Amino acid sequence: xxxxxxxxxxxxxxxxxxxxxxxxxxxxxxxxxxxxxxxxxxxxxxxxxxxxxxxxxxxxxxxxxxxxxxxxxxxxxxxxxxxxxxxxxxxxxxxxxxxxxxxxxxxxxxxxxxxxxxxxxxxxxxxxxxxxxxxxxxxxxxxxxxxxxxxxxxxxxxxxxxxxxxxxxxxxxxxxxxxxxxxxxxxxxxxxxxxxxxxxxxxxxxxxxxxxxxxxxxxxxxxxxxxxxxxxxxxxxxxxxxxxxxxxxxxxxxxxxxxxxxxxxxxxxxxxxxxxxxxxxxxxxxxxxxxxxxxxxxxxxxxxxxxxxxxxxxxxxxxxxxxxxxxxxxxxxxxxxxxxxxxxxxxxxxxxxxxxxxxxxxxxxxxxxxxxxxxxxxxxxxxxxxxxxxxxxxxxxxxxxxxxxxxxxxxxxxxxxxxxxxxxxxxxxxxxxxxxxxxxxxxxxxxxxxxxxxxxxxxxxxxxxxxxxxxxxxxxxxxxxxxxxxxxxxxxxxxxxxxxxxxxxxxxxxxxxxxxxxxxxxxxxxxxxxxxxxxxxxxxxxxxxxxxxxxxxxxxxxxxxxxxxxxxxxxxxxxxxxxxxxxxxxxxxxxxxxxxxx
Numbered sequence: 001x002x003x004x005x006x007x008x009x010x011x012x013x014x015x016x017x018x019x020x021x022x023x024x025x026x027x028x029x030x031x032x033x034x035x036x037x038x039x040x041x042x043x044x045x046x047x048x049x050x051x052x053x054x055x056x057x058x059x060x061x062x063x064x065x066x067x068x069x070x071x072x073x074x075x076x077x078x079x080x081x082x083x084x085x086x087x088x089x090x091x092x093x094x095x096x097x098x099x100x101x102x103x104x105x106x107x108x109x110x111x112x113x114x115x116x117x118x119x120x121x122x123x124x125x126x127x128x129x130x131x132x133x134x135x136x137x138x139x140x141x142x143x144x145x146x147x148x149x150x151x152x153x154x155x156x157x158x159x160x161x162x163x164x165x166x167x168x169x170x171x172x173x174x175x176x177x178x179x180x181x182x183x184x185x186x187x188x189x190x191x192x193x194x195x196x197x198x199x200x201x202x203x204x205x206x207x208x209x210x211x212x213x214x215x216x217x218x219x220x221x222x223x224x225x226x227x228x229x230x231x232x233x234x235x236x237x238x239x240x241x242x243x244x245x246x247x248x249x250x251x252x253x254x255x256x257x258x259x260x261x262x263x264x265x266x267x268x269x270x271x272x273x274x275x276x277x278x279x280x281x282x283x284x285x286x287x288x289x290x291x292x293x294x295x296x297x298x299x300x301x302x303x304x305x306x307x308x309x310x311x312x313x314x315x316x317x318x319x320x321x322x323x324x325x326x327x328x329x330x331x332x333x334x335x336x337x338x339x340x341x342x343x344x345x346x347x348x349x350x351x352x353x354x355x356x357x358x359x360x361x362x363x364x365x366x367x368x369x370x371x372x373x374x375x376x377x378x379x380x381x382x383x384x385x386x387x388x389x390x391x392x393x394x395x396x397x398x399x400x401x402x403x404x405x406x407x408x409x410x411x412x413x414x415x416x417x418x419x420x421x422x423x424x425x426x427x428x429x430x431x432x433x434x435x436x437x438x439x440x441x442x443x444x445x446x447x448x449x450x451x452x453x454x455x456x457x458x459x460x461x462x463x464x465x466x467x468x469x470x471x472x473x474x475x476x477x478x479x480x481x482x483x484x485x486x487x488x489x490x491x492x493x494x495x496x497x498x499x500x501x502x503x504x505x506x507x508x509x510x511x512x513x514x515x516x517x518x519x520x521x522x523x524x525x526x527x528x529x530x531x532x533x534x535x536x537x538x539x540x541x542x543x544x545x546x547x548x549x550x551x552x553x554x555x556x557x558x559x560x561x562x563x564x565x566x567x568x569x570x571x572x573x574x575x576x577x578x579x580x581x582x583x584x585x586x587x588x589x590x591x592x593x594x595x596x597x598x
Contacts, residue, residue: 009060054160118145422518486526499532
């Protein structure tokens with residue numbers, strides 16, 4: 001089997017011949033349930049290996065077409081790389097044809113082949129035109145008859161060309177297998193099947209079931225009914241030792257033990273609300289969310305708007321009734337209580353804190369979605385707060401631009417957190433030597449970040465070690481940089497530069513600049529506000545002006561911006577200063593005076 005392991009999935013209206021076509025292509029009847037045989041329609045997912053003319057083997061997923069079983073269709077489509085759309089010559093495009101293609105679009109499955117089935121029963125020209133209107137100019141359309149075999153070789157060739165240009169859609173990240181079936185085999189034990197997302201799983205790997213927690217070992221792997229030592233994607237069957245069949249329900253995930261997967265009932269997403277959704281999406285709407293083979297009820301809490309209009313996009317937190325295993329960039333399908341597909345969603349944060357409408361989370365999610373390295377680093381530093389993050393291969397320039405500093409030992413920390421910690425330590429050391437354990441506690445930082453800060457200060461000579469204590473090295477002359485920073489902040493007024501620009505103006509490295517700002521703050525000459533620093537009298541003047549204006553009622557950032565005569569970034573920083581000094585609190589998009597504040 002050559003090429004990356006790919007999965008193709010059928011799509012199309014009920015009774016348009018999907019299962020018969022799979023039988024003609026593969027020789028395998030995917031309707032395995034007695035009820036499917038009796039009713040003549042597919043109810044559950046079916047699977048078959050397909051050998052293409054080039055010799056390449058791909059997995060073919062046959063999905064139900066009836067509207068009552070669209071949830072099974074979504075489960076089957078979630079892991080596919082391309083589609084085989086069936087449109088019957090005697091019917092043309094039908095409602096479920098349209099919904100199936102909408103689902104595929106929401107999942108990011110963009111390419112495929114159209115088979116116009118039952119072309120022996122009626123001339124296919126009208127159905128071909130109908131299908132072309134639906135799928136556009138790109139995909140090949142092949143008239144076929146599963147009954148006579150006409151067109152089947154041509155369809156195999158078209159699928160071969162499709163496979164040659166596809167890439168594996170779910171190849172990134174740690175391995176996980178969303179389970180669609182689990183059963184017992186005499187003499188072998190539990191077998192689970194599903195589509196493998198992410199990197200490889202190998203025989204002998206320790207695996208866990210999440211959620212649930214059962215642990216076992218991969219005893220054997222089959223791909224296309226053949227035993228393999230390593231599976232690298234596609235349809236996979238795992239023989240798992242030490243795990244009972246009942247421990248692996250449909251929708252659970254088999255993951256490699258130690259890979260750090262955390263099932264969560266909160267997911268932050270970007271939602272695309274379909275034009276045909278039948279009205280706007282309002283916050284706290286109940287929906288059914290589909291991820292992999294999981295179907296779970298969800299409450300949709302909008303973060304940046306009161307509603308999303310049909311055809312619109314917005315950020316939301318999905319609060320799920322059961323935990324799921326999600327990763328950034330995963331795609332979900334959302335359906336309404338009326339069993340209609342209404343939206344798609346892209347996972348931006350698979351395990352966020354709980355937050356609601358009006359929280360700053362929407363700005364954070366926008367930064368994540370844009371993918372700008374500096375913005376993402378700023379988000380990571382802000383999220384880490386006093387814990388900091390490993391600097392690794394980070395560029396010092398990027399860390400500075402992201403309002404961070406690099407400490408000793410390759411540890412990066414938000415600059416404001418570093419400045420606050422340094423200020424607290426300076427204040428204590430001014431009174432005399434401090435035990436190292438006390439110094440660590442005074443910083444308010446996580447253990448790794450505190451150690452890195454102390455190492456940095458000792459390397460700079462700002463503190464010295466005296467046995468188990470830290471002390472000031474002796475009387476220190478005032479650093480000329482402190483006066484230069486004070487002059488620059490005073491001249492900038494209410495529009496001070498960010499730390500990176502301030503350092504460039506004064507030709508100061510981040511550590512020296514942070515130390516100067518901390519000293520200046522200790523002298524009462526500067527204050528930290530958001531990610532900026534202001535001259536203390538400037539910030540105090542803005543605070544007094546806002547207090548007088550807010551006495552008349554709440555104000556938005558836009559109104560405060562106009563009041564202060566600054567841009568949005570500086571208005572946000574000053575508003576954060578109002579909150580931090582106890583003058584205001586945030587309610588939705590507005591600032592209001594705290595009770596008793598003057």
